[in-house]
Amino acid sequence: MTPSLNLASDNVTGMSDAVMAALIKANEGNEPAYGADQWTAKAEKLLAEVFEHEVFVSLVATGTGSNALALAALTPPWGAIFCHQESHVLDDECGAPEMFTDGAKLVGVKGEAGKLTVAALKPVVDHFVPGVIKSVQPAALSISQVTEAGTVYTLSEIKALCAFAHERHLKVHLDGARFGNALVSLGATPAEMTWKAGVDVVTFGATKNGALACEAIIFFDKALSESMPFRRKRGGHTVSKGRILGAQMIGYLEDDHWLHNARHANAMAQALTQGLNALGFARLPWPTQANEVFVVMPKAKAKALSDAGIRAAPWESISLPAQFEIGAEDAFLRFVLSFKTTPSEIDRVIATLKA
Numbered sequence: 001m002t003p004s005l006n007l008a009s010d011n012v013t014g015m016s017d018a019v020m021a022a023l024i025k026a027n028e029g030n031e032p033a034y035g036a037d038q039w040t041a042k043a044e045k046l047l048a049e050v051f052e053h054e055v056f057v058s059l060v061a062t063g064t065g066s067n068a069l070a071l072a073a074l075t076p077p078w079g080a081i082f083c084h085q086e087s088h089v090l091d092d093e094c095g096a097p098e099m100f101t102d103g104a105k106l107v108g109v110k111g112e113a114g115k116l117t118v119a120a121l122k123p124v125v126d127h128f129v130p131g132v133i134k135s136v137q138p139a140a141l142s143i144s145q146v147t148e149a150g151t152v153y154t155l156s157e158i159k160a161l162c163a164f165a166h167e168r169h170l171k172v173h174l175d176g177a178r179f180g181n182a183l184v185s186l187g188a189t190p191a192e193m194t195w196k197a198g199v200d201v202v203t204f205g206a207t208k209n210g211a212l213a214c215e216a217i218i219f220f221d222k223a224l225s226e227s228m229p230f231r232r233k234r235g236g237h238t239v240s241k242g243r244i245l246g247a248q249m250i251g252y253l254e255d256d257h258w259l260h261n262a263r264h265a266n267a268m269a270q271a272l273t274q275g276l277n278a279l280g281f282a283r284l285p286w287p288t289q290a291n292e293v294f295v296v297m298p299k300a301k302a303k304a305l306s307d308a309g310i311r312a313a314p315w316e317s318i319s320l321p322a323q324f325e326i327g328a329e330d331a332f333l334r335f336v337l338s339f340k341t342t343p344s345e346i347d348r349v350i351a352t353l354k355a
Contacts, residue, residue: 004309005345010291010338016210016261022251023212023244031243035059039246046253047216052191056225058217059245060237063177064093066203066215068100069231071140073224074171074201077102079139080128082109084116086148086319088175100235105136112319113286114147115157118164125168141165145193146178149319150292152185155192162198171224172198177205180262181290195220206252210261210339214248261339265291268337268346275350285324293335301353302331308352
């Protein structure tokens with residue numbers, strides 16, 4: 001029997017061997033609790049080296065927790081957080097940012113291909129006038145890198161958004177759930193994609209790219225991070241055996257393991273894209289820039305994949321190109337490739353669609 005193949009998400013994979021080995025090693029002996037262990041200290045040191053900057057780190061186990069806590073540190077309860085209208089913090093976190101900020105308002109902004117632009121952002125931000133007590137007060141900008149459309153902001157685009165945000169006295173949060181995939185796509189350094197571009201806090205994702213359950217909230221300004229230990233504890237995200245987070249981050253970062261994983265996932269996405277483009281009936285609304293591939297194909301072809309045990313995620317979007325249409329007989333799918341995806345699995349998808 002042919003095994004099923006789930007390419008609907010990069011969350012379906014387990015952890016990488018390097019992360020597993022680090023966890024097993026950390027399991028030996030006793031360590032102080034609540035993040036006061038040697039593993040957490042080493043992980044923080046490695047992150048400072050990766051970002052070429054003094055950093056203030058809080059390790060958590062979930063992406064939702066990392067995003068919500070980071071935004072809470074930047075935003076008062078009467079603040080407004082500007083983000084893309086299809087961003088993960090707005091659409092996919094069940095109101096966690098609003099809860100952790102004690103009621104701040106998330107304001108969605110339109111943008112093609114999941115991206116914000118200064119031109120689109122400006123009139124929305126300017127609608128909320130500082131000092132007017134009837135209105136929430138502009139407080140933060142959140143950008144997703146990689147976006148919900150699988151696209152990647154260029155360094156110049158990030159710099160422009162950060163410059164505008166800081167002109168309006170907004171702090172900038174970067175949702176880096178797929179940080180590594182974006183980074184290798186740009187050929188940039190972590191410093192260039194964050195603090196050198198103007199980002200104030202980044203949620204550095206590891207779970208999708210090799211960890212079991214580990215994300216880092218990284219501040220480049222100590223003053224912004226001062227409330228985080230209390231917020232993390234109050235929010236139920238302070239892990240008692242903190243070394244299980246520190247060990248995962250060490251296994252993830254050492255020997256550039258995270259970059260190797262991201263390069264492989266992105267390469268598999270490019271291979272799938274090339275195969276789909278060669279079929280003649282598949283249409284991609286956006287370029288493949290990281291490890292996600294979005295494609296429109298006849299429903300009969302999508303059913304053939306499902307019948308063959310190949311799973312992609314049914315998708316929808318309101319940031320499609322202006323002239324891109326999806327008909328009643330079309331299926332819109334998302335494929336997400338991971339560090340564990342193999343070339344033979346890509347070949348199986350294409351062969352099934354050809355047949």
